């Protein structure tokens with residue numbers, strides 16, 4: 116595949132695009148690979164109707180380029196998934212990244228050759244690429260869907276929310292069963308309820324929902340947040356969540372009325388808030404039988420923003436099944452059979468999965484470092500950025516790096532990409548050839564601000580947790 120590279124970037128989502136740009140701007144020869152058919156990462160994979168940010172758009176941007184912020188404008192406070200995907204395509208085109216990205220190509224193995232000081236990266240198509248560095252921008256896998264043994268025996272179509280390309284699946288006029296009422300289910304239900312012939316929602320662990328206030332952004336709103344570019348660039352990485360929507364002062368009613376995450380984000384579960392949200396959900400549902408299934412009982416149940424999720428259950432063509440009371444006992448060719456003996460006949464079975472709720476996707480690659488050791492047996496990553504025994508491999512989605520459960524990922528990930536670009540620059544300036552984490556991974560970090568500060572401190576102190584040779 117042409118001349119030797121300085122860096123192979125794996126992944127072309129939020130992290131991979133930033134890494135490719137920042138490393139290439141430093142004069143390095145870089146190539147990014149992604150298994151997806153286009154850039155966008157999780158936003159490409161989770162293109163189901165209703166997919167949407169819970170982070171406010173102004174915070175969900177790259178702040179390493181004033182031009183990108185100036186020339187892109189979000190159309191709503193909480194942009195839809197397809198708009199986020201369009202933004203990442205805009206970034207790829209504007210920064211001319213596509214010429215260095217190979218799409219539809221999964222990386223299956225990477226091995227460090229100590230003799231040559233190079234990584235050998237192998238793709239699913241059998242090609243091997245050598246590079247000094249590998250930067251894994253591979254993200255987190257989705258959390259598992261409800262286990263339905265024998266799902267292959269279903270004669271209809273099985274669809275997963277994490278494999279839903281744009282314009283992917285036409286559900287109109289079909290009898291659809293949706294299994295799972297986490298964030299993906301909450302976003303999907305109101306969007307497909309009117310389209311399907313009949314929708315049956317199979318629920319187990321409900322999440323708490325707060326109605327999203329999602330005003331349209333025109334020129335006035337866009338200009339207002341663009342004018343704050345310098346301020347946002349300076350302040351977001353210092354906050355606890357990397358965003359501007361963390362739990363503020365105020366009584367639950369006032370915070371609830373904001374229609375944002377300000378009720379809970381970045382703060383420990385609060386019984387008063389949880390009780391307020393539960394009461395609001397019960398009142399919205401207006402039916403104790405529905406509330407018994409859809410309103411969580413735990414104070415620390417995950418919380419997300421919704422747009423008509425609860426109201427969808429008032430429709431005559433939407434049914435609800437409580438899997439805690441009546442579990443699935445068999446997947447039959449015609450649908451799902453429950454313990455009660457009821458059989459729900461379906462044309463399409465949608466399995467809802469939670470984005471970023473699974474393990475790091477990097478662990479799906481066969482990675483071998485010094486002395487042939489496997490990443491599967493490795494200790495944790497230092498600052499989530501480097502693993503002992505794996506010289507010149509940089510990671511991004513490893514603990515203790517904050518995840519999207521409680522942090523704004525554009526803030527975290529662009530900081531990591533900037534840190535990695537700086538680490539390679541500093542290594543080259545020092546005349547070194549390898550950088551390798553030496554200590555075992557440490558315990559959790561206390562928010563995004565703490566994480567960013569510790570990463571900066573590590574670099575400024577000359578990388579004491581890494582061996583540079």
Ligand SMILES: Cc1cc2nc3c(=O)[nH]c(=O)nc-3n(C[C@H](O)[C@H](O)[C@H](O)COP(=O)(O)OP(=O)(O)OC[C@H]3O[C@@H](n4cnc5c(N)ncnc54)[C@H](O)[C@@H]3O)c2cc1C
Pocket residue numbers: 125126127128129130131148149150151155156157158161166167168169170196220221222223252253254255470471476477479480511512519522523524525528
């Ligand atoms: C519906 C939805 C809502 C979300 N809401 C928010 C939100 O409100 N706020 C927030 O901060 N985050 C949110 N997220 C989380 C989102 O995942 C992150 O914001 C961000 O997109 C993560 O970027 P990433 O590049 O690190 O990882 P990803 O976007 O997951 O990209 C990783 C890429 O690596 C590729 N890859 C993995 N393994 C391989 C391999 N072996 N070979 C080749 N390519 C590989 C994948 O194909 C993928 O394209 C949401 C995600 C979804 C889907």
